[in-house]
Amino acid sequence: xxxxxxxxxxxxxxxxxxxxxxxxxxxxxxxxxxxxxxxxxxxxxxxxxxxxxxxxxxxxxxxxxxxxxxxxxxxxxxxxxxxxxxxxxxxxxxxxxxxxxxxxxxxxxxxxxxxxxxxxxxxxxxxxxxxxxxxxxxxxxxxxxxxxxxxxxxxxxxxxxxxxxxxxxxxxxxxxxxxxxxxxxxxxxxxxxxxxxxxxxxxxxxxxxxxxxxxxxxxxxxxxxxxxxxxxxxxxxxxxxxxxxxxxxxxxxxxxxxxxxxxxxxxxxxxxxxxxxxxxxxxxxxxxxxxxxxxxxxxxxxxx
Amino acid sequence: xxxxxxxxxxxxxxxxxxxxxxxxxxxxxxxxxxxxxxxxxxxxxxxxxxxxxxxxxxxxxxxxxxxxxxxxxxxxxxxxxxxxxxxxxxxxxxxxxxxxxxxxxxxxxxxxxxxxxxxxxxxxxxxxxxxxxxxxxxxxxxxxxxxxxxxxxxxxxxxxxxxxxxxxxxxxxxxxxxxx
Amino acid sequence: xxxxxxxxxxxxxxxxxxxxxxxxxxxxxxxxxxxxxxxxxxxxxxxxxxxxxxxxxxxxxxxxxxxxxxxxxxxxxxxxxxxxxxxxxxxxxxxxxxxxxxxxxxxxxxxxxxxxxxxxxxxxxxxxxxxxxxxxxxxxxxxxxxxxxxxxxxxxxxxxxxxxxxxxxxxxxxxxxxxxxxxxxxxxxxxxxxxxxxxxxxxxxxxxxxxxxxxxxxxxxxxxxxxxxxxxxxxxxxxxxxxxxxxxxxxxxxxxxxxxxxxxxxxxxxxxxxxxxxxxxxxxxxxxxxxxxxxxxxxxxxxxxxxxxxxxxxxxxxxxxxxxxxxxxxxxxxxxxxxxxxxxxxxxxxxxxxxxxxxxxxxxxxxxxxxxxxxxxxxxxxxxxxxxxxxxxxxxxxxxxxxxxxxxxxxxxxxxxxxxxxxxxxxx
Numbered sequence: 001x002x003x004x005x006x007x008x009x010x011x012x013x014x015x016x017x018x019x020x021x022x023x024x025x026x027x028x029x030x031x032x033x034x035x036x037x038x039x040x041x042x043x044x045x046x047x048x049x050x051x052x053x054x055x056x057x058x059x060x061x062x063x064x065x066x067x068x069x070x071x072x073x074x075x076x077x078x079x080x081x082x083x084x085x086x087x088x089x090x091x092x093x094x095x096x097x098x099x100x101x102x103x104x105x106x107x108x109x110x111x112x113x114x115x116x117x118x119x120x121x122x123x124x125x126x127x128x129x130x131x132x133x134x135x136x137x138x139x140x141x142x143x144x145x146x147x148x149x150x151x152x153x154x155x156x157x158x159x160x161x162x163x164x165x166x167x168x169x170x171x172x173x174x175x176x177x178x179x180x181x182x183x184x185x186x187x188x189x190x191x192x193x194x195x196x197x198x199x200x201x202x203x204x205x206x207x208x209x210x211x212x213x214x215x216x217x218x219x220x221x222x223x224x225x226x227x228x229x230x231x232x233x234x235x236x237x238x239x240x241x242x243x244x245x246x247x248x249x250x251x252x253x254x255x256x257x258x259x260x261x262x263x264x265x266x267x268x269x270x271x272x273x274x275x276x277x278x279x280x281x282x283x284x285x286x287x288x289x290x291x292x293x294x295x296x297x298x299x300x301x302x303x304x
Numbered sequence: 305x306x307x308x309x310x311x312x313x314x315x316x317x318x319x320x321x322x323x324x325x326x327x328x329x330x331x332x333x334x335x336x337x338x339x340x341x342x343x344x345x346x347x348x349x350x351x352x353x354x355x356x357x358x359x360x361x362x363x364x365x366x367x368x369x370x371x372x373x374x375x376x377x378x379x380x381x382x383x384x385x386x387x388x389x390x391x392x393x394x395x396x397x398x399x400x401x402x403x404x405x406x407x408x409x410x411x412x413x414x415x416x417x418x419x420x421x422x423x424x425x426x427x428x429x430x431x432x433x434x435x436x437x438x439x440x441x442x443x444x445x446x447x448x449x450x451x452x453x454x455x456x457x458x459x460x461x462x463x464x465x466x467x468x469x470x471x472x473x474x475x476x477x478x479x480x481x482x483x484x
Numbered sequence: 485x486x487x488x489x490x491x492x493x494x495x496x497x498x499x500x501x502x503x504x505x506x507x508x509x510x511x512x513x514x515x516x517x518x519x520x521x522x523x524x525x526x527x528x529x530x531x532x533x534x535x536x537x538x539x540x541x542x543x544x545x546x547x548x549x550x551x552x553x554x555x556x557x558x559x560x561x562x563x564x565x566x567x568x569x570x571x572x573x574x575x576x577x578x579x580x581x582x583x584x585x586x587x588x589x590x591x592x593x594x595x596x597x598x599x600x601x602x603x604x605x606x607x608x609x610x611x612x613x614x615x616x617x618x619x620x621x622x623x624x625x626x627x628x629x630x631x632x633x634x635x636x637x638x639x640x641x642x643x644x645x646x647x648x649x650x651x652x653x654x655x656x657x658x659x660x661x662x663x664x665x666x667x668x669x670x671x672x673x674x675x676x677x678x679x680x681x682x683x684x685x686x687x688x689x690x691x692x693x694x695x696x697x698x699x700x701x702x703x704x705x706x707x708x709x710x711x712x713x714x715x716x717x718x719x720x721x722x723x724x725x726x727x728x729x730x731x732x733x734x735x736x737x738x739x740x741x742x743x744x745x746x747x748x749x750x751x752x753x754x755x756x757x758x759x760x761x762x763x764x765x766x767x768x769x770x771x772x773x774x775x776x777x778x779x780x781x782x783x784x785x786x787x788x789x790x791x792x793x794x795x796x797x798x799x800x801x802x803x804x805x806x807x808x809x810x811x812x813x814x815x816x817x818x819x820x821x822x823x824x825x826x827x828x829x830x831x832x833x834x835x836x837x838x839x840x841x842x843x844x845x846x847x848x849x850x851x852x853x854x855x856x857x858x859x860x861x862x863x864x865x866x867x868x869x870x871x872x873x874x875x876x877x878x879x880x881x882x883x884x885x886x887x888x889x890x891x892x893x894x895x896x897x898x899x900x901x902x903x904x905x906x907x908x909x910x911x912x
Contacts, residue, residue: 022389025390025393029393032427034427037376037377038422039375039381086803087807088806106808108811109810110762110808110809113761113762114762114808129810131692193685193689194690196686296387296390299387
């Protein structure tokens with residue numbers, strides 16, 4: 001295991017396997033009455049969120065607390081246009097506090113790499129720009145394996161704004177390492193150039209969903225509206241929204257996933273989101289276990 | 305097998321020792337009521353299972369057997385290069401008000417037992433915790449003493465003790481060897 | 485009055501006179517007096533002569549960079565006229581053309597006069613400012629081209645920004661005809677580039693960085709070629725980076741449209757791969773492209789589609805590059821690596837040495853109508869002596885430019901300028 005988790009790209013299949021195995025032990029811990037273990041007692045973690053986030057931040061914070069770390073939250077409102085301290089100075093200051101982990105969420109791709117190069121603490125990417133969101137992909141993989149037993153050979157359809165989705169990117173890197181068959185579905189304006197990963201691209205959702213084992217929906221970001229990626233949310237839902245009829249095209253035991261927060265009625269119907277096939281809430285629970293596993297393993301990791 | 309390794313106990317020796325400990329446990333606890341065996345991963349788990357079989361044979365009573373992984377409770381995390389693999393923890397019953405016998409293969413510094421007691425306490429409040437070990441090799445760093453000891457084997461700091469189990473595909477055996 | 489100088493036994497290459505022989509150059513009163521082959525009879529020499537032994541080395545006319553950012557006035561923390569021209573001399577350049585995107589913008593004769601005066605006072609080489617096409621480089625109204633021309637501007641450009649309005653570009657190409665100066669176009673369709681920070685493609689998707697498609701450059705190249713055809717104005721395309729641009733310019737030249745073009749060493753030396761690891765020193769506009777584009781640019785240099793090699797020397801302060809990739813400014817500090825990188829084109833057989841030196845001396849000088857880039861008797865003694873055998877490692881810490889932003893750090897290059905002479909003044 002390396003010192004940092006900057007992206008799935010940088011992890012080996014073995015590293016990923018180790019995280020997923022360890023996460024399963026941590027999931028057991030989460031079932032106990034006392035959900036806290038002293039594993040990382042005395043360690044300090046700073047959650048450095050340059051972008052607003054409720055879910056990911058809460059999940060990390062819970063994971064950190066259950067590992068008995070001391071948690072510092074350092075939120076920087078993105079709305080602030082005041083030219084203040086540079087990122088470099090901010091992270092050097094934080095390092096001087098003597099932290100062991102930096103969990104970083106930033107709107108610019110590559111920031112976790114930049115930080116990892118400049119500090120000794122372990123850096124965990126909690127989402128950088130449109131690059132990666134590695135812990136999300138790990139928890140998605142964990143959730144899939146929990147239900148399907150494996151990733152190998154599964155048909156995974158990822159639907160929506162692939163181009164701007166760090167969740168999609170990390171999932172593509174992870175799933176391709178485990179030989180899943182990846183289908184990208186969405187409007188042509190939102191599908192990036194990713195042929196190198198052996199993905200299949202479908203602009204027609206019905207066609208793309210046929211026989212899928214996993215239907216991974218992505219959030220449509222409202223700020224994409226009015227920028228001509230698609231004309232309206234109504235039209236978007238008509239062609240790329242997941243409803244029960246479309247879900248019926250996938251395998252009967254297909255899982256419905258969503259990283260949240262969902263836009264009900266825009267990318268997914270309530271019936272689909274709440275159907276028995278949905279594992280959306282399992283994803284939330286598994287997120288804590290996976291993040292605990294990552295932090296536990298990184299403490300023993302080596303600086304690259 | 306490295307040349308320096310010397311067999312201290314064989315299959316039969318181990319068998320006899322475990323039979324004795326099983327009797328001691330029953331005797332000390334005046335039966336098997338509220339008794340629970342928890343093996344420390346990994347060697348302790350095998351021994352706990354075998355002890356439970358012996359107790360069943362003697363007393364015709366089924367006692368719960370569990371396993372405990374102490375990785376998350378160790379005091380040397382962050383000092384080690386690779387983290388120990390987190391193995392299964394399976395506590396089969398509510399330990400509150402139970403008499404829990406912790407089982408391990410070798411007791412050395414006592415730090416694992418300290419970690420195991422901390423871990424166990426997170427599952428409830430046992431009436432009593434007892435400790436059973438196959439080998440006591442000395443060199444304690446904490447004030448911990450087993451209630452049931454298979455064999456005392458005084459060792460030097462440069463020697464190591466290896467316990468092998470059939471459950472792991474090997475012959476039951478306890479070996480001592482000088483560390484390379 | 486500078487000393488008379490004799491440069492002995494150098495391999496002289498001067499494409500302006502088709503010279504390619506081993507010989508001597510005599511400099512008197514800061515001007516080239518004579519170039520002659522080794523075997524010709526030496527004339528009587530005066531006693532105060534300083535002799536430079538150039539045996540085993542090459543002698544070229546001083547290089548002319550028609551695309552430089554000296555950053556002064558306004559951004560002296562990035563570079564100054566003093567440090568920028570010193571970097572030029574270190575790199576073998578004896579003439580540079582600073583682009584107008586300073587603060588204030590060089591869009592009026594006062595700023596032009598300031599730059600020229602400052603260059604004469606503090607500079608180490610000749611400085612020919614390029615004026616803005618539009619006031620404030622805002623792309624809305626053409627600037628005072630005539631007055632700037634009289635003050636010393638040799639070309640006009642809004643470099644750093646495109647002239648997005650077609651009608652303004654048309655007017656600029658038309659109006660510039662009165663002064664017979666080129667309009668240098670920074671070809672970038674801004675809405676199409678859409679805030680991108682690197683080349684668009686598989687790699688930008690993989691790095692999660694917003695891409696700039698080749699088409700953002702090419703649609704503007706195509707537009708400006710059509711406007712040059714319409715107006716007959718002299719169009720010069722700056723920093724050509726894509727295969728499509730090369731193709732468009734080639735076709736335009738075949739059709740006799742008055743267009744010239746330049747590229748920069750980074751566009752024929754490295755690809756977008758240099759961005760991997762979010763290296764902000766490889767962030768440049770237009771962005772580094774693919775191997776296919778690199779090959780097309782080399783092909784364009786070879787067949788004459790691309791006339792000039794310019795540096796687009798764009799120094800930035802260390803702190804500005806030590807930022808998030810998408811926030812860091814674009815640009816490469818190029819003056820001190822340009823010759824070494826360009827000489828690789830000779831090594832790879834893309835260009836003959838004479839062709840290469842032409843593209844860095846007389847060709848840009850002719851495009852700009854300046855009397856530079858030649859060793860003709862009577863011209864200013866601007867030349868560079870290069871040790872072609874000497875290998876050196878790019879070490880930004882040793883740049884004299886204030887801009888240490890190079891993606892070539894650690895690269896091994898051949899062709900170290902040993903002596904640069906500007907108007908008879910020797911810089912070692």
